[in-house]
Amino acid sequence: MQNSLKNIFPNFSNELIETIEKNGTLQDFEAGTILMRTGQYIKNTALITKGKIKIYREGEDGGEFLLYYLQPGQACAISMICTVKSEKSQIMAKVVEDVSVMMIPLQSMDKWMMEHRSWYEFVIETYRSRFEEVLEVVDNIAFRSMDERLEFYLKRHSDACGCSEVNLSHQEIATELNTSREVVSRLLKKMEQRGLVKLNRNQIELLK
Template sequence: MNTIIETNRNLLEDHPEVEDLLSPITEVVLASAQQVKIPAGARLIRETERCQNFMWLLQGTVRVFKHSPAGREITLYRVTPGELCALSMQCLLWDEGFPAEVVAETDLVALTLSRREFDRAIDESREFRRALLKILSKRMGDIVQLVSEVTFQRLDLRLACLLGQLFERSGGEPLKITHAQIARELGTTREMVSRILKEFENQQCVRLLRGVIHLVSREGLNWFVR
């Protein structure tokens, strides 16, 4: 059996969430996809660059973000195993430059398909086209929601929501995160984040240490999002 086909088949069997997504074009993926390993912190693509490959993530997390000329950043979304990068699809479909930047938050393992093979899969599989459009539609909805939050919601509310989500993921354990990292998530300045976090601490919602945030009162934190 061809080594590439055997390797790709084993990878898909180990990641059923990706295998289901790629089922309409299994033969193309088995024959043509390449496995790649990318270290944490690597920049996958810079703004205005063109996508040369389409990637299906098997392990790890990718952060897609936008930055301003002044150096501020805001996270648009993350890609985890079983998900696809909607902006990558857009750039490949329309041969456009990427409108944001992409970085590996953790070590990554992925399958990549060349632009030529991606175009062939789009042309030959109606089911694959429908699956991609469904993913693209959902991700665009997420971005519209983000724009709405940034435009219409107070920063303290957005910060309280973010902390609530992070503490939920950590099971209430302390968060090892800096004020600058939070600012990049929310598209604001470190000074603004520090001021609001100090207010949360004064209200006995959290306790702040250098590079660490402890949860004191989940109920108190929830009060800010009402």
């Protein structure tokens, strides 16, 4: 099978793969689905096997500040952390490209840490990489101005989708950077004048 767990999570031991297949439940969700809302209790950890998810921090006023993407072979660090303590979610997860996720129940997540070295390493690596990503987000909003943040945002998007077109409206981008549509339009126009992007309706082509 092409999309076997072993291909997507190559570092998992064979025994771990078997255990996951026995205890996990594979679920599909369509683009647009909200997988998790701030304040909800978390009962599962999700391993992404297909598709793409965006993780947001929600503001009181309805802001949706983008933290990072989750892709096949990854898992949500925050859900892992909260799972163990059965805490409320601190974030919002939205499916942006139809996903398949392997749902791991709380107890297994915990148990496997002791039993499977490769699971332990995966969990630690997940924490590490997500922490780093959030720190990079902090850098951006703490030290950089909106034009740099916008460039970073576009770059991250194209890295995540592996393409050079961003199919989002200015309004959507503005929401995820917690600024206004006009600011995004203006900055994009300047980027176009600098030859960095080409602007179309609902699409931004990255040129460099």
